[in-house]
Amino acid sequence: MRLTGGRLAFVVVAVLIFVADRITKDLITANVPFGTEFAAVDHIVWITNIHNSGAAFGLAPAFAIVFLIASVAVSIGLIAYVVTHHNPPAVDAILGLILGGTIGNGYDRIMYGTVTDFIALHFWPVFNVADSAVSVGVVLIALGYFVRAQPRAA
Numbered sequence: 001m002r003l004t005g006g007r008l009a010f011v012v013v014a015v016l017i018f019v020a021d022r023i024t025k026d027l028i029t030a031n032v033p034f035g036t037e038f039a040a041v042d043h044i045v046w047i048t049n050i051h052n053s054g055a056a057f058g059l060a061p062a063f064a065i066v067f068l069i070a071s072v073a074v075s076i077g078l079i080a081y082v083v084t085h086h087n088p089p090a091v092d093a094i095l096g097l098i099l100g101g102t103i104g105n106g107y108d109r110i111m112y113g114t115v116t117d118f119i120a121l122h123f124w125p126v127f128n129v130a131d132s133a134v135s136v137g138v139v140l141i142a143l144g145y146f147v148r149a150q151p152r153a154a
Contacts, residue, residue: 006092010082013093017100018107021129025108028118037120050126051114064109071106075099091144097137104130 028049032038037048053064078099082092105128108115117126127135 004086004089004092006087006089007082009089010092010096010099013096014100014103017097017129017133018104021101021104021133022107024118024129025104025116029116032118044121046120046122048118048120048126050117051112052117052126053114064113068106068109071102071109074102075106078102091141094137094140094144097133097140101130101133101135101137104128104133 028047032047032049034049034051037046039045040047078095082095087095105115115128115130117128117131119128119132120126
């Protein structure tokens with residue numbers, strides 16, 4: 001395996017997301033009492049401290065072990081894919097977003113049994129940096145697929 005710009009971007013983005021996720025969750029846990037909320041950006045964004053045993057955005061809390069196993073499988077799959085394929089650096093960076101977020105929430109599940117969520121918009125379920133990274137990464141991958149799948153005008 002050769003270190004390419006894309007593979008380097010994959011690792012750097014994944015590490016940055018994981019570190020940002022850990023720092024923000026640790027700050028929230030240390031400074032925001034569990035179950036409380038305060039306005040961060042008036043009438044737009046609130047900061048809270050809740051624990052989520054389910055998937056992103058609190059979905060299916062009864063399946064916590066399934067999500068832990070899925071986190072491990074997704075992480076292994078992403079690493080294997082990047083190691084065995086030569087992608088443009090932007091694609092590998094996007095996959096790094098997904099890996100960093102997956103490892104961030106997976107770490108919480110292993111260490112604490114739940115995931116700390118803290119960004120509240122009141123029109124959307126509470127989420128965290130890892131959830132955001134995974135969601136943005138998946139949307140960008142899907143958009144890239146649909147853009148490439150469009151027939152070209154002659």
